[in-house]
Amino acid sequence: MAKFSINEIIELAVQIEKKGYTFYNKALERKNLSSNSKELLKKLRDDEIVHEQTFKKMRTELDQEEITLSGDWQEVSNYLRTISDSHIFSEPDAAIKLATSVKNEKELIENAIQFEKDTLLFFNSIYEEIKDQTVRKILKKIIDEEESHVEKLKKSLIISNG
Amino acid sequence: MIFFSKNEIIEMAVKIEKQGFAFYDRASLRTDLNNDAKKLLQTLRDEEKVHEQTFLNLREKIDNFDLKSDINWDEAKLYIQSMVDIHLFSQPEKAIQLAASARDMKDLVSNAIQFEKDTLLFFYFIKKFVAKEKSKKAIENIIDEEISHVVKLKKIQDTL
Numbered sequence: 163m164a165k166f167s168i169n170e171i172i173e174l175a176v177q178i179e180k181k182g183y184t185f186y187n188k189a190l191e192r193k194n195l196s197s198n199s200k201e202l203l204k205k206l207r208d209d210e211i212v213h214e215q216t217f218k219k220m221r222t223e224l225d226q227e228e229i230t231l232s233g234d235w236q237e238v239s240n241y242l243r244t245i246s247d248s249h250i251f252s253e254p255d256a257a258i259k260l261a262t263s264v265k266n267e268k269e270l271i272e273n274a275i276q277f278e279k280d281t282l283l284f285f286n287s288i289y290e291e292i293k294d295q296t297v298r299k300i301l302k303k304i305i306d307e308e309e310s311h312v313e314k315l316k317k318s319l320i321i322s323n324g
Numbered sequence: 325m326i327f328f329s330k331n332e333i334i335e336m337a338v339k340i341e342k343q344g345f346a347f348y349d350r351a352s353l354r355t356d357l358n359n360d361a362k363k364l365l366q367t368l369r370d371e372e373k374v375h376e377q378t379f380l381n382l383r384e385k386i387d388n389f390d391l392k393s394d395i396n397w398d399e400a401k402l403y404i405q406s407m408v409d410i411h412l413f414s415q416p417e418k419a420i421q422l423a424a425s426a427r428d429m430k431d432l433v434s435n436a437i438q439f440e441k442d443t444l445l446f447f448y449f450i451k452k453f454v455a456k457e458k459s460k461k462a463i464e465n466i467i468d469e470e471i472s473h474v475v476k477l478k479k480i481q482d483t484l
Binding site: 275310 | 403407438439448471474
């Protein structure tokens, strides 16, 4: 497998955030959403767009030569490729399909949780491999926000389960 | 609000490793495995056992597993519980069931990858609550090994 460049990694992060936005946006078109869910999905959608912007900015602003990577980069590349390939939204249109074709709100929220988990794993993995403090700080903030998404979704799942 | 103690956090990690062992152990008993897969599943099973022991050792030397004090544990508790609840093997018996009832090797390997992914996410997550460098290092070593599990499983998956 080919090694990743930093640019490719940031591009993958941008794509993940874009798909998250698409998923939440599409999910909001569903009828019969409870008002709690609607509000939550809106908030998560808006967060994803901010994250996408953050990654794009990172790409433009950073002197990318300065980002040092640790470890055996071939192994890390293989690993990142595996988790990005097995991301719930890795297939084109998967995000839209998983927002529209679910039976009910419970399934919708479960897909959202799986999306957040896959995303968190990807960002945590990058975080571990990048030494640059500025990048780490930005990533850390995004990770914290995605973690809070999981928690909010989990809470709403408990409520919808009665 | 009940706080997690360091003991409880280690106990969760131990449980995850135990379930990993149970999954790979049951999986390696399947009769539809090729040699490569069987060997790999046995290696992974044995490594989960070593990881479990590592966490148990951390518990023995509990001073090495001090948790950070500058954390809002009220919030952290909810996070940690969510992370545990969304683990593929969060229900008892789930691990064995997923190893035994997988339709074929493809299904089995994809369950294994999902298990490793969930486990990694949990370890990344608890690492940040740990104060001492030594315990952090121990968790990082385990993370590196779980990463190599994912890569090995993916290689097998690509041949299926």
